[in-house]
Amino acid sequence: MSAQGKVRIPLGFVALAGAGLLALWFLRSALAPFFLALVLAYVLEPLVDRLARKLGREWASILVILGAVAVAVLLAWALLPLLWDQVDRLITSLPSLKGRLENRLGPWFQAHPLVLAKLRQGLDGLDPMALVKEVGMAGAGLLGWLLSLITLILVPLILYYLLVEGPRLLQELDDLVPSRHLERAKGIAGEVNNRLGGYIRGQLAVSLVMSLLQGLAFQILGVPNAWLLGLVAGFSNVVPYSPYITALPPALLFAAVNGTSGGGLLLVALVFTLVQKTETVYFTPVWVGRASGLHPLEVLLAILSFGYAFGVVGLIFAVPLMIVLKIATRIALEHYKAHPWFVGGEP
Structure with missing residues (x-):
């Protein structure tokens, strides 16, 4: 490849870009x-x-x-x-929640005194009034x-x-952008822009559908606050697997204090997992993948790899990062295939 065909990025530009990203991080709340x-x-x-x-x-x-x-x-x-x-019913039912929990869980804790001792030890260090004060200072005023x-x-x-x-x-x-690289830069930026837009629209559609499906499932199973929990589950799907933390435990708790049997709780967990699997196996790979130009396997690979490497942040930005990575890989392969070594000329 000729020297003219190579794109050299000045070190100062890289430093400026890094400083810009750092400023965005510090100003994230205002932005x-x-x-x-x-x-x-x-x-x-x-x-x-x-x-x-x-x-x-x-x-x-x-x-x-x-x-x-x-x-x-x-x-x-x-x-x-x-x-x-549903929120009003939840708030109204909170005073009776303690008594219901004691009635349902008391026999189990009596049969497992070590678990009860550990739980009390953890709760002894909590100051409820301090917690309420902190929440009030953060959210009120x-x-x-x-x-x-x-x-x-x-x-x-x-x-x-x-x-x-x-x-x-x-x-x-x-x-x-330098004029000699303008057309190529515009093509790359346009492709990234279109795919990111497709990803956001696809993710929004998945969140809405999952809210509806999960809320309907909770409603059929008789879980209190079904549609509220469905909304939480649907939109927390932006972070894959997070509904298992944000929606499933409250659903099981509300169902338990509402008198649901152990078999019923197991059914709630099973149906919840099945609905979530439709999102993992079909909706996100197919809907989001199709909208973002990624193969379903690429979407799954992005979620698993970036989630493993960067945790929650990696899960949130897995698909956008995979979009950019795929485009960058394609460009690198184009340069590689245009190299004289590849086409059979002199190195």
């Missing part, structure tokens, strides 16, 4: 509205692109955002009363309310500018 707006922009951009051909990008963006807000309001109007009713209100106002505004000014911002980034 939450921008991140949320960026995710929504990926979801809504295809519809804006279609409408922009007839209405122009500004009016198309306004119409799509208003439509998205209307859909969100309708969903909130339809679902929030149901969810709030006028400042927290104002920040939430500002975030609620900022997200639609940022989303509008991302949808309207997105093409212009990309054009400004193009001006930073």
